[in-house]
Amino acid sequence: MANEKELLDEIESTKKRLRDEIKEKEKEADERLDEILSKRKMQFCPRCGRKISSRMDWAGKCLHDGCEELICSQCWSAEEKRYCKKHDKDYRKREEATQDDIKNLTLNYMEFAEYRLKKFRLDWNHEGFIKKAKISRQKKKYGEFEMVVYEKKFLSRKPKVRILVRPLTEAFQEEINSALENVDGKNEIYTNLVFIGGSASIGQKALRLANEFSNKKVSLFVMDMESGKLNFNAREALADKYSCWLDPTKMPVTFANLLKQVSESVAGKKIVYAKKFGEQFGKTEGEAADILRKSGMLEEAKGTNSFILKE
Numbered sequence: 370m371a372n373e374k375e376l377l378d379e380i381e382s383t384k385k386r387l388r389d390e391i392k393e394k395e396k397e398a399d400e401r402l403d404e405i406l407s408k409r410k411m412q413f414c415p416r417c418g419r420k421i422s423s424r425m426d427w428a429g430k431c432l433h434d435g436c437e438e439l440i441c442s443q444c445w446s447a448e449e450k451r452y453c454k455k456h457d458k459d460y461r462k463r464e465e466a467t468q469d470d471i472k473n474l475t476l477n478y479m480e481f482a483e484y485r486l487k488k489f490r491l492d493w494n495h496e497g498f499i500k501k502a503k504i505s506r507q508k509k510k511y512g513e514f515e516m517v518v519y520e521k522k523f524l525s526r527k528p529k530v531r532i533l534v535r536p537l538t539e540a541f542q543e544e545i546n547s548a549l550e551n552v553d554g555k556n557e558i559y560t561n562l563v564f565i566g567g568s569a570s571i572g573q574k575a576l577r578l579a580n581e582f583s584n585k586k587v588s589l590f591v592m593d594m595e596s597g598k599l600n601f602n603a604r605e606a607l608a609d610k611y612s613c614w615l616d617p618t619k620m621p622v623t624f625a626n627l628l629k630q631v632s633e634s635v636a637g638k639k640i641v642y643a644k645k646f647g648e649q650f651g652k653t654e655g656e657a658a659d660i661l662r663k664s665g666m667l668e669e670a671k672g673t674n675s676f677i678l679k680e
């Protein structure tokens with residue numbers, strides 16, 4: 370049986386070996402750089418054209434596979450500039466192609482969102498049923514697309530729900546911040562913010578955010594148009610309820626549908642219990658009873674917090 374000292378020695382020697390290996394690798398990379406330098410007598414950075422006077426001013430090799438052009442330390446410090454002039458063009462083309470893909474996917478989704486909202490008529494928000502719901506496309510431009518559900522009044526209209534569709538780019542955090550602006554206590558509008566991307570372009574950071582996002586008046590969705598998966602925080606009752614409007618594979622649910630889904634048949638009548646409705650909608654029993662009362666679609670069984678669905 371190995372004693373403790375032997376074990377510790379072994380760990381120490383393993384550590385030392387690893388350290389030596391890393392040093393060796395670094396030395397090899399350095400030597401490789403020197404070899405390229407001596408062979409090619411490089412004096413100018415192939416990226417920015419700067420004259421290089423010292424070996425220390427070279428930071429690395431062009432990231433394109435097999436390219437041996439060196440990149441100066443100034444260029445290297447900006448990650449997108451770690452390519453020589455020639456390969457930078459390829460890199461940019463690839464980036465542009467990705468941006469074009471995302472744009473096309475987003476345009477497709479915008480069309481889908483408008484068609485669906487208008488055809489099936491979204492008629493509820495976090496405060497309940499929207500009487501005389503009117504659906505309108507507020508902004509149609511790529512990157513600004515906005516659909517709004519209004520409640521029509523005699524002389525005015527009140528915005529109740531908005532659906533924002535955005536391409537998923539690096540700037541998604543700023544888009545979220547701007548959606549969160551003006552979401553104060555008095556504002557009655559509920560916001561659904563949908564980011565569009567393809568499987569390759571949706572990063573872990575955006576996915577994590579979508580799966581953890583929590584706000585009383587804003588839901589966040591990340592739609593993968595390639596796999597067809599809509600990502601969101603399913604623990605949030607309203608995000609979960611709205612998802613059927615935003616997921617092309619699901620059937621949208623109107624307020625009347627919501628009532629039917631939670632109702633129970635009792636003695637030939639359909640009964641909606643405020644408690645059960647509240648659980649589905651992320652509301653307390655009292656708030657839920659209020660929503661059900663105001664909808665005008667049910668008859669209240671006085672003093673019971675249960676409601677009879679009008680046939």
Ligand SMILES: [Zn+2]
Pocket residue numbers: 414415416417418419440441442443444445
């Ligand atoms: Zn340079």
Ligand SMILES: [Zn+2]
Pocket residue numbers: 431432433436437438452453454455456
């Ligand atoms: Zn290159």
